[in-house]
Amino acid sequence: MDINQLEPKSVWKNFANLNAVPRASKKEERVIAFMKQFGERLGLETFSDDIGNVIIRKPSSPGLEHKKMVTLQSHLDMVHQKNADTEFDFDTQGIEMFVDDDWVKAKGTTLGADNGMGVAAIMALLESETIEHPPLEALFTIDEETGMTGAFGLKGGILKGEILLNLDTEEDDEIDIGCAGGIDVTATRSYNQKESVHGDVGLEITVKGLKGGHSGMDIIKGLGNANKIMNRLLYMGLPYNMRIAYLEGGSLRNAIPRESVCHLNIGKKSVAEFTLKFEELSRAIKNELLVQEPNLHIVLKEMKPAKKVMGLGAQGKLIKALYGAQNGVYAMSASIGGLVETSNNIAKVIVKEGEITVGCLTRSSVDTAKLDLASSLRSVFELAGFQVTFSGAYPGWNPNPNSQILTIAKETYTNLFKHEPRVIACHAGLECGILGQNYPEIDMISFGPTIWGAHSPDERVRISSVQKFWKYLLEILKHTP
Template sequence: MNNNTIKKLKPESIWNHFADLNSVPRPSKKEEKVIKFIKDFGASLHLETIEDICGNVVIKKPATPGYENRKKVVLQSHLDMVCQKNNDVDFDFETQGIQMTYEGDWVHALGTTLGADNGIGVAAIMSVLSSKDIEHPAIEALFTIDEETGLTGALELSKDILSGDILLNLDTEEDDEIDIGCAGGIDVTAKANYEEKEINKNSKTYQINLSGLHGGHSGMEIHKGLGNSNKLLNRFLYDFLKFNIQLISVDGGGLRNAIPREASAIFSISSEFESKLQEQFNHLYSEIKSEFSSIDSNLTIHLSQIDHVEKGLSIEDSKKFISSLQAAPNGVFRMSPDIEGLVEASNNIARVKLEKGKAEIQCLTRSSVESSKMWVATSLEAALQLGGMKVELTGSYPGWKPNPSSEILKLAESIYEKKYGEKPSVQACHAGLECGIIGEKYPSMDMISFGPTIKGAHSPKERVSISSVQKFWDFLLEILKNITVK
């Protein structure tokens, strides 16, 4: 099955635009090709197309006849995508387009992330812009860059590039939800240079590899208790400290906004402890497999002896590094006391790298409350400083404060209930939507977020429901048709 088959799905306009979009490489921070793609698209429609100083693109379309006196709508999605693949997949996100297929009601990619987050939103906006028969008010289509690794596009968006009254962010991942709030975030990065020492001659070198975890979105799926490869691997290393191991290298995880799925480490151990090492490994492996049997059943962990390595961290520095990582908080930190079921604050230990004495740990801390965001960040800072690491807090961005009295929310709720015979779930989410940042720049803009059902975002298991895309499209068109007068 090739991507042309995807183009035959309904609604054809969205799937055609999505397939065209997915033929263009668009990793975060490397969006040059997709920026050109969307600018060329706007130009092909003879619509006013603007690229701002950081690479965001705005395409403006006049109102259809009879809708000139309606409030102007900003349709907004981000161009970049999370780039994750399975280890056995040979794929270059910078040069290749995503290969797609579908099974039943689900479209997915072949061993990589799909890019439905936020490509379906982009494709829906393209469908509105290219339509000749959809009724709508004046449209400003805002395509932002680098949402996934820093929200750079939203943060650097000019305060005078938009004039819309209402913003519809198309980046939510459950088709029965309307989001009116989200978490803010901050990057926590720890670095250290440890002096390498000679490995004891009377020692053996071992490698431990952990793989098969589910992974996922570090905001939307953090409450599920999914395994974090960096933390699980470190449980073994911490347990092995009793054997005076010398840590040689660690390599785990990837992007800050993805729950890490794989990790490995190399360490040395005195020959006298070899039999106890295997016994301890087996015991802990059994415990962890049992703990995660219902949510990460494909977890596998291998311990094997490898060729002798000559240098690594001292026993003391190994203990510092491993102990500080063991103490660092990961996962849900606090649930909201005000909104039932909402994660207020969390942290994802996303990337751990140690090579030739140089160590780096990358985390993404999220919270819908600024004070608790900094509470988690400074808790991390304190734990990692105990390992002799220098910690930086960067890239802070605000959350989006819910407005239950929003006019566009009331309209969307009314339409949803009439179309589907039930009330939508009005939510604040734990992901980092761009609405909070855009709302700071345009405080009078009324906004909501919604989208189709997407599962496994930020992992190679990402998939989008075909029937849900149709539902999302119908809902969007009905909202545009019923936007109120100015």
């Protein structure tokens, strides 16, 4: 079925048009131009700020000029991830989508529903000539996924809205009123490369088939982390005098790593016993993760031995540091049931050509707890001889249960769907916390359609949920003060 034939057609049409434009984080030049052309073509007030955010304003429907201006906000960038066997160039190709029952998916790549569905809904509102609405202000931010640069760079005094609807959550029965803050933790060190021993056997270890997903929203699911699984296998191999030549796992900090590959050398006499222990541990790991990760594959095969390998000292410190570093849920919220308070994702590990880089994303709804866990990671890696830096810190969003727009949203949802929504705070970075710094008086909530597997090639958006989300959004706009 053609995406453009799905209902609501105006939303899906705009989503398809948006997905034809490459829009990786920090490479948003084309999508910024696309969005400015869209607003200008409609004859609406359209401009971009100094950082690259695009703002489009639309006057109210006749007779609704007295209502408060509503700012509709979504981010333009998307996470670019693909399966290892998928041939795709994100810099030049548009996302290839298809319909599967009640879902829209992409062919081997991320879909961009996060946050493209929110962008498309706002576009549909801006171009509509029939939908009644209050004064509207669309805020399309950049680089949300890898630094929230757009939200950080938005200066005070630009926005005119008194209510902000962030359209960037992923379960259609939720209204979000709070989120976690985050900080990037990066550990680096160099190591001496040693000449390989003549006669050593080369081996390649591959961990693949994991689900991956959002390192905040999905961290509670206990999914496998390819970097931690690989490191567990390497730790097992320490007594066999193996020597790492190359290691690379994961990519983006906000994505749970799905794959890892390691090249190593090992003495010919140790291969048989190492292989036996490797197979035993692989079976154990797959059994432990059988429910969460039924498609996990751990593969060992022989390859040409590497000419240079890591020194044993640096290798041992790396493996033990990664073993000791916290990954996954660190603490649950004491005030909101079922909410992860603090977590860490060991997102990326690279070992090659004498340099090691480990990239983590630490999150918490409590700023002091975020810094506490980040300091714990710093301590582990510094003990192993790494240099550790903190960067990209952003604040959380403190819930306001007395929000006027929250009351309206709850009542509207209950009247429409005959049951109450779930009012939550989420363990992910939403731009609301940052926007609230320069716009402390703006009244904010966040909601959106059901999206599964965000930040992974398994990303999908539920078609019936988009219909529900669109109906809900229009009804909220009818009842704003």
